[in-house]
Amino acid sequence: MFVGTYPGGKVFKYDPLTSKVTDYGRMIGAVSQEYIRSLAVIGDNIYSGTGHGQIVRYNMKTGEKEDIAKSINEPGHIYDLEKVDDRYLFARFELSSNGYIYDTQEKKWLDVTVPNVRGLHVEEQSLNNKIYFMSTDNKLRTxxxxxxxxxxxxxxYESGFRGVDWVEFNTPELPGKSLVTINFSGYVTIINLETKKVTRLPSLVQSTPTVMQAIEKGPDGNFYISGMQTAKGAQYNPVTGKVTSFNLGQADSMAPLGDKMLMGVYPSGDIRAYDPALPPSDTNPEKLFVLGESQNRIKTISSGGGKAFIGSIPFYGELGGALTVYDPQAEGEKYKVFRNVVQDQSVVGLAYKDGKVYGSTSITGGLGADPTAEEAKIFVWDVKNEKKISEISLNVEGIEKPNLIGELSIGPDGLLWGAVKNAIFALDPETLNVVKSKKIYPDGVLPADAWGSIDLKWSNGLLYADFTGGNLTAIDPKTLDSKKITNAYSFSIGDDGDIYYSLGSNRTLLYKIEVDPISKIKPIHITNSSFEMPLMNGTVPGWTSMFAADSEVQYSLSGEQYSKGIQSLKLVDASHKKSVALMSTPVKVNPGDVLKAETRLYLKEGLSSLMLRYFDSNGKEISSTPVHTEAGYNSWQPVTITAKAPERATSAKVLAYSTAYATTTSYYDNVKLSKLILKK
Structure with missing residues (x-):
């Protein structure tokens, strides 16, 4: 067995008969972090595909080494390196997706560049002197x-080859030779060359839960969860407990922007947007753009002023992260990438206030790149003029030249809060002078982390900081007194103030800590909440129809079903292109109020929805939190929404409706709205 390592960049051999290990040492040995990404062994030679554009041929008898990819002159990982016919090497470069073929007998590259090659493998034996490979557009080529x-x-075939070999089944359905492979989800696939049919067999093993990567509360009050090294993400409704999965990839960071959820996906460095008002599909989440500029890890996303601000880490072997500004309302180009805002440093923390973005950095770039900077920085970016206006070293007592400054956050007190190593600090956002700081943990207790920016969140007057090693800590921002709560790999806080998190020891489970239980519920009057008042001029008193009714979309007061009184609101939607929606009269709210909307729903068929919507003083919608119900037919069931009033909110309304993509026959009764007074 031959093994390549990271970060040492070594190759060693293990003999299972004698248990002997032979260490051949580092294949490059130029920088402190080096990848051996792929390996092939032909005769006495080991061929190592590295993360640095080199393919090193090492002769086990003589110890001689040579970079055979020097003439190719391509950067990045040689992600795949396969031997074919025990003579040829088929190499794929990750950044370009170009494939190259090396003749180990003639010691030369064949005069061909194979474009758009998809990983990870090709078969070890050619067929009729042809190598079969998958392309990036899902076509099998030779x-x-x-x-x-x-x-x-x-x-x-919809994927790349994860191991592939020739099999002869000798059946009428599978004549001649077939390629057999397996995909990321464990499905075995047979590709028959004669019939040109692709047959997918059931997975041979039971699936296991996804390891959670990030947890973040969305604009709808639901939690969005990404998985590590997986193709799936999930939406979790903390009220109903419903989990909805969708195709995503490994999103390292997420944040709401307006009524959508933005997600930064590794390794392609792309930004996607999930619309909670729509069902998951091939276009939801929607892929908005790829950062480019050699960025591939989206470390942080923050929003403000209608824009999103994205901090990123570059590709393997590179220094120089970026600040990306995304403006969905901009005409023409909607995003701009500003690399090296702090020279040779990655952007790992961002916060927005009054037209300025405050950023924090890490001196570490992509894996395999040695830092050139001595300390992390804090910078200020002028959003309107698109330029950096300040850059400082952090002057916190007891912390000298930190390698990383964690996430930043504008606190309720208007100060710029952040964390570094084992300490918390608050800066004056105008002068960047330290207003207060304190070491939360003793020196040497917490593990070092090159990128692990310390996540910060506010709730009910407390600051929560997830220090490296999963040390979730509650901090009083006035006294800086603190208490460790639990070991959390990732966490978020619900509208109810409860903490939702994954444990570092088991990231397949979502845990919850109840915080600050409600001490009082204050009912809010809604006109005609049980729909007992008769129609007036064809309208429902206290409720406004948002769309015109016709033969396909209708609303009425009905005695067919009711949970209280003698009638209820009936919605009928027979069109996939229209909606029926009734909206309550507005109630006054203040920013920060937590409202709970409830109804009794009788779902006869289809899908029906309840929404709590907040408005500003001009009557413009600020945020909407929907709950869609498509189960529990032919019985009355409770539906509940809890959502916090955002900044500038002055009023709220409850909506009973059917979405444009859904159809329904449903009944609403006993609508309630209340304000939750949280215990201090």
């Missing part, structure tokens, strides 16, 4: 080792 001609087989 390259002829004699003529170097590239051809399309006319067969499509």
């Amino acid at each position: 390259v002829d080792l004699s003529t170097l001609k590239i051809e399309d087989t006319g067969i499509e």
